[in-house]
Amino acid sequence: MRNVAIVGTGHSKFGVRNDVSMSELAWEAIKEALDEAGLEQKDIEYFIVSNTGGWSSEPLPAVVIGEYSKLVPKGTVRVEAACASGSAAVKLAYDMVASGHVDIAMAIGIEKMNESPTPIVVEFIGRAGNYFWEFENFGLTFPGYYALHATAYMSKYGATEEDLCKVAVKNHYYGARNPKAQFQREITVEKCMSSRYIAWPLKLYDCCPITDGAAAVILAGEEKAKELTDSPIWIAGIGSASGTSNMSKRGTFSSLEAAVVAAKMAYKEAKINPDNPVKYIDVANVHDCFTIAELMAYEDLGFAKRGEAVDWIRNDQTYIGGKIPVNVDGGLKAKGHPIGATGEGMIAELTRQLLSRVEKDRQAPIKNGYALAHNIGGTGHYAYVTILSLSKPMR
Amino acid sequence: MSGEKKTQKELTDEEMKKFIEFVESMKKSMGLPMVPDIKTGVALWVDQRELNVRFVIGVERLKPFFNGLADGKVLATKCKICGEIYFPPQVDCPKCRKSDVEWIELSKEGTLVTYTQINVKPYSFSHYDDYIVGIGKLPEGVNVTAWVRESDPKKLKVGMKIRLEVVKREPEGYYVYEWVPVE
Numbered sequence: 001m002r003n004v005a006i007v008g009t010g011h012s013k014f015g016v017r018n019d020v021s022m023s024e025l026a027w028e029a030i031k032e033a034l035d036e037a038g039l040e041q042k043d044i045e046y047f048i049v050s051n052t053g054g055w056s057s058e059p060l061p062a063v064v065i066g067e068y069s070k071l072v073p074k075g076t077v078r079v080e081a082a083c084a085s086g087s088a089a090v091k092l093a094y095d096m097v098a099s100g101h102v103d104i105a106m107a108i109g110i111e112k113m114n115e116s117p118t119p120i121v122v123e124f125i126g127r128a129g130n131y132f133w134e135f136e137n138f139g140l141t142f143p144g145y146y147a148l149h150a151t152a153y154m155s156k157y158g159a160t161e162e163d164l165c166k167v168a169v170k171n172h173y174y175g176a177r178n179p180k181a182q183f184q185r186e187i188t189v190e191k192c193m194s195s196r197y198i199a200w201p202l203k204l205y206d207c208c209p210i211t212d213g214a215a216a217v218i219l220a221g222e223e224k225a226k227e228l229t230d231s232p233i234w235i236a237g238i239g240s241a242s243g244t245s246n247m248s249k250r251g252t253f254s255s256l257e258a259a260v261v262a263a264k265m266a267y268k269e270a271k272i273n274p275d276n277p278v279k280y281i282d283v284a285n286v287h288d289c290f291t292i293a294e295l296m297a298y299e300d301l302g303f304a305k306r307g308e309a310v311d312w313i314r315n316d317q318t319y320i321g322g323k324i325p326v327n328v329d330g331g332l333k334a335k336g337h338p339i340g341a342t343g344e345g346m347i348a349e350l351t352r353q354l355l356s357r358v359e360k361d362r363q364a365p366i367k368n369g370y371a372l373a374h375n376i377g378g379t380g381h382y383a384y385v386t387i388l389s390l391s392k393p394m395r
Numbered sequence: 396m397s398g399e400k401k402t403q404k405e406l407t408d409e410e411m412k413k414f415i416e417f418v419e420s421m422k423k424s425m426g427l428p429m430v431p432d433i434k435t436g437v438a439l440w441v442d443q444r445e446l447n448v449r450f451v452i453g454v455e456r457l458k459p460f461f462n463g464l465a466d467g468k469v470l471a472t473k474c475k476i477c478g479e480i481y482f483p484p485q486v487d488c489p490k491c492r493k494s495d496v497e498w499i500e501l502s503k504e505g506t507l508v509t510y511t512q513i514n515v516k517p518y519s520f521s522h523y524d525d526y527i528v529g530i531g532k533l534p535e536g537v538n539v540t541a542w543v544r545e546s547d548p549k550k551l552k553v554g555m556k557i558r559l560e561v562v563k564r565e566p567e568g569y570y571v572y573e574w575v576p577v578e
């Protein structure tokens with residue numbers, strides 16, 4: 001295996017993007033990534049498209065985007081790992097480049113959720129888990145699956161609905177400073193607390209929005225990367241794991257077991273001490289599809305001890321200036337969650353963070369040169385943890 | 396179902412009907428199914444093809460489970476070789492790589508592990524009032540996901556005693572199991 005670097009990133013504006021088609025939206029991210037890398041379409045040897053779909057009209061997005069962006073006749077595939085599809089695409093591109101099979105590969109995330117009305121989108125995501133045993137008769141929704149975790153976590157550790165709202169307040173604070181974010185306004189705990197229940201005890205402001213968006217990442221092998229750029233961002237480690245489809249088969253509801261497994265793998269590969277990752281990591285993006293998910297992530301990643309995430313959020317430990325800045329792009333909560341594009345969106349954001357290229361008032365101080373993306377598909381059904389590094393990993 | 400208040404389904408259907416009427420009027424004047432987006436005014440093409448999906452799912456090997464429901468019982472499978480109990484039931488034991496299971500009736504009494512109330516419902520569930528979904532643990536060591544017969548989530552507690560019952564789901568009229576608080 002050889003070292004692999006990110007040599008180009010693209011990130012569309014996230015939000016309700018009724019102003020563009022799926023192809024046009026994908027092209028925004030693809031063009032930006034190609035420009036950044038100084039590459040032409042012919043240089044991309046393989047492109048992987050992450051998209052969950054169902055709610056959008058094109059069932060074969062990879063070829064539709066390939067044609068529009070002039071990536072044809074390069075090899076392609078559409079991948080699905082629910083909300084972690086983007087990180088799965090990056091992992092597959094990484095594996096192809098690391099193995100030496102290709103020198104340059106591109107991961108393109110795209111989701112166009114607003115092509116369907118909201119109740120239909122709620123239906124599609126609710127079906128994602130175990131359709132026959134948990135949806136057909138019981139009509140669980142995506143907020144519902146996470147609400148099951150919120151109830152268990154709150155009962156176990158004494159967290160309150162106000163604590164959950166503090167996660168939303170933080171992520172809106174940073175969303176307000178990110179021009180790519182769907183929501184660019186700050187909120188208060190009171191505003192969050194007075195919002196209506198979506199899946200008790202989760203309220204409207206505990207939930208990520210329905211988002212259209214695209215993001216792209218170009219990966220290159222070490223030699224190629226050095227030719228292309230003097231500021232490559234290296235992939236230092238990737239961990240991936242899965243969880244049971246039925247919620248009823250989970251051993252705990254105050255943690256996502258798959259995330260714990262994926263984090264361990266990623267830390268080992270990146271040679272980061274799993275007992276104190278905060279010492280190494282300058283900035284993290286975690287999968288805050290719902291506020292409770294962000295609290296569980298602090299613990300599943302080993303940032304905070306079990307039950308301590310509550311104190312962390314109460315004491316602003318994940319703002320810039322705290323123990324570790326988390327979701328300083330607004331997270332899924334405020335930047336938005338275009339399911340299949342979220343992973344590439346996190347990795348593009350963290351690449352720019354490590355290069356100190358983001359808006360000043362949301363730039364994390366870069367000291368150790370590590371960044372971490374925690375991307376969960378479904379409700380702990382898929383987990384990907386990707387660690388990026390400013391310096392070349394020692395193999 | 397409450398008589399006076401409209402269900403989420405009625406509200407959604409009314410909204411969709413109004414939208415389609417608007418599309419039809421635009422189509423009549425322009426000859427195209429193109430409308431301005433309500434918020435931004437950008438042009439939207441409204442699909443002229445509609446897709447209705449209803450899956451047909453094979454349950455031949457799980458027939459004892461469904462026949463059990465009709466008798467008021469909730470059944471699981473138990474591997475005759477390793478003793479593993481499966482719920483949801485499955486007739487293949489991937490541990491032993493054999494398919495030699497017996498059907499056992501599950502205990503009725505369990506404890507509530509966690510729960511939520513679904514307030515914003517999927518379209519195909521939007522004709523119901525807000526419903527509570529819970530996960531309960533049975534002495535056999537298996538968890539069961541089901542609706543909980545209660546309308547106020549604040550009356551429930553993690554760890555409380557609950558009982559599994561087979562009920563007819565209305566208005567569809569088919570057998571399903573449900574948790575009932577016993578405290």
Ligand SMILES: [Zn+2]
Pocket residue numbers: 474475476477478479488489490491492
């Ligand atoms: Zn067995």
